[in-house]
Amino acid sequence: MSAIQQLLTDHIDIWTAAETEKRSGRGRASGNAGSVYGIKKLRELILELAVRGKLVPQDANDEPACELLKGIQAKKAKLIAEGKIKKDKPLAAITEDEKPFELPKGWEWVRVGQVGHDWGQKEPDSNFTYIEVSAIDSTRGVVSSPGLVAPEDAPSRARKIVKKGTVIYSTVRPYLLNIAVIEEEFSPEPIASTAFAIVHPFCLMPPRYFLSFFRSPVFVRYVESVQMGIAYPAINDGQFFSGLIPLPPIEEQHRIVAKVDELMALCDQLENQHSNAAEAHEKLVSHLLGTLTQSQNAEDFSANWQRIAAHFDTLFATDASIDALKQTLLQLAVMGKLVPQNANDEPASELLKRIQAEKAKLISEGKIKKDKPLTPITDVEKPFELPLRWEWVRLSDIATQITDGAHHTPEYISDGVPFLSVKNLSSGCLDFTDTRFISPVAHADLTKRCNPEFDDILLTKIGTTGIAVVIDDPRPFSIFVSVALIKLPKILIDRDYLSLVINSPFVRQQSEDGTEGVGNKNLVLRKINTFDIPFAPLAEQHRIVAKVDELMALCDQLKSRITDASRLQQKLADVLVEQAVA
Structure with missing residues (x-):
């Protein structure tokens, strides 16, 4: 077993x-295997060791890179x-200070422009296969969705000639790692966007070695510098062609590519196992x-909880x-299963x-309007x-x-104001840090x-709908149409209770059902008015809020x-990477 495989298997738990930290949000955030920090660091480590000459053993029989x-x-x-191809301008000699590590x-050490070339540019004059940045599968490093374009419809950026074996590197937002190898003979002729730097390795060097290097830390x-x-x-x-690239003997390049593919496949397996386990x-x-x-009685609930x-x-x-x-606790709260009932509480019917x-x-004082009668529940x-x-x-x-x-x-x-x-x-509380202002x-x-x-309640109703927030800040403010205002009788209702009811899965589903539109979703006032609310005695409302x-x-x-x-696990993963590279 190789040292890197040993490192992988010995510390698989790390x-x-x-895992990558996720921004907190509402609902049940699904796990994402691709976001596992440790496996991401492991992939980076594999590429780092590969381009440092530490992934596969050197062979004294290989022809040295100087001969290549x-x-x-x-x-x-x-x-x-x-x-x-055109003759390039001479590249600057490589100084010792530029070399990031010993080979x-x-x-x-060579510059990218010394070991690869582009194929020039042309304006399309017939149907062509267009490769733009969005066509790249950055995970696999391949062109996954090229387009067929007529010359009269050609974008102004469709100019760069590519061929099978060419490596394309997106120079716009390079942190997205939209890098790929042209692995097939496209028909009609492929042309890439000018957003790519094009490098075609000389002397049949494996393009996937270049891919590994361009993706390496x-x-x-x-x-980034x-x-x-x-x-x-x-x-x-x-800047791209002036970058340094470590050049191994061509035989070792092929061994590196094979080993990288083998170890990346193991990382894929780890991700799949993690994803399946997380889903289960x-x-x-x-x-x-x-x-x-779903418990039918106290005995059933107790058994399920145990x-x-x-x-x-x-x-x-x-x-x-x-x-x-958290969502289950809210649901239990609005079902009356979170705190015990008290026979001495004033019934909700009297409170109503x-x-x-x-x-x-x-209404008689002219302070509010009379409601339109609604059908009974x-x-x-x-x-x-x-x-x-x-x-x-x-x-x-x-x-x-309700307005x-x-x-x-x-x-x-x-x-x-x-x-x-x-x-x-949208965060679930009032946030004044990024707001606009209007005149008094x-x-x-x-x-x-x-x-x-x-003490009023606000409810989001356009875009991100169904989030209820109790106003806990005395400063005056106004709201846009995307927010609903719910006013309640003073003292007679616990605002926090009603807020948690509206935020519960039961009423949240009503919000989703009452939301209209596709792009610009709108929870209409008509539906908000008809929300079905489980209404507890006031004393129990207070107990529920305290327990929640x-x-x-x-x-x-x-x-x-x-x-x-x-x-801590992330730090351990970082330490393992640092020790392996040192």
Whole structure:
């Protein structure tokens, strides 16, 4: 077994456990094998060792690279003489300071332009196979989706000639590693975008060696040192061809390519195993959590919970599983299964009478408008049975106002009253860090119809829909049409309870069902008004909120420990790479 294979197998737990940190989000984030940090680092290590001459043993019988260079010079001169390629401007001599590391005996440092050439450019005059950056499968390093284009439809960037065995390197946003080998004879003639640097290796050198080098951390570091631009960093052809490349004997190049392919296949297997295990784990967690919400009685619930508790540390060891647990806790809360009921609580039916009396008073005072009558909630609409003293209600039954923000874009100013949209709520809380401002006069005009105040509830309704946020900041602000405002009778409803109900899977599904459109999704006010709400006694609302806060805090602690463990695994993976390269 080779040293790199030993490194792979001896530390397989580190390579597969070191996962890339994911941004926290709503719902059950699916695992992604391609994001496993340890395997990504292992791939980089394989390429780093390959181009340093540490992946395969050297063979004293190989013809040294200096002799290969002589053959390259002769071949280059012949192609120039035949008019097949143009004579390049002389490249600067390589200084000792430029060489990033020492090479094995028989290898040589050269510039990319010394060992490869392009095929020039042409304007298409007949149908051609067009290779643009989006046609590259960056994972496999091949052209996966070329287009057939007529000359009259040719983009202005369709100019660079390529042939079988040519390596193409996207010089725009090079960090995306859109690099590929032309591995087949395309018909009609292939032409690549000018976004690519084109290099065709001399003397039948294997193009996949060049592919491995251009994808290696060695060349990535060089590109990062010379690229220009921030949003769309890029390098030019001159910088590309001036880059250094370690040149092994041609026989060793072939051995390197074979070994890289072999080890990358092992990495693919690790990724597939990790992906399959993650998918199976997620399905198991989903099934077991589902047994809790589907429990028919207290005894059934207890048995299902004991089954989960016995394997808690194994089941809840990923961000996705913790997110699933959070959603289940919300669902249990709105089903009345999270805290015990108390026979001394005032029934929700009595609370509803007081809410209706408060709304009637506000209507008579002209402070709110009378609701349009809604159809009663049918038994078909009730997906589960509520505890005693709970009631099913429509959201508009318990709200004093449901409206949305400005239907026109106001005039923005550099400083003034904050004007919030969906982006300021999508994290699940009010975020004033990146907001626009309107004048106090414009704000005063908008508040005549829609006046967000402390303790009201906001609901995202365009784009990212269905996120409820309680206003916990006293500063005045206005909202755009993408946000709905829900006002409630003072004291009679726990705002945090209603917010968690709206954020629960049960009402979230209603949000999704009520969202119209494809591109610009819109959760219409009509649907928001008719949300079916499981309404608990007020005292139980308070107990539910307290319990949810307590359990969510524990979930966050679990996530924090998972993150800390993941970072440790990442550091271990980094240390293994550093030791292997040293």
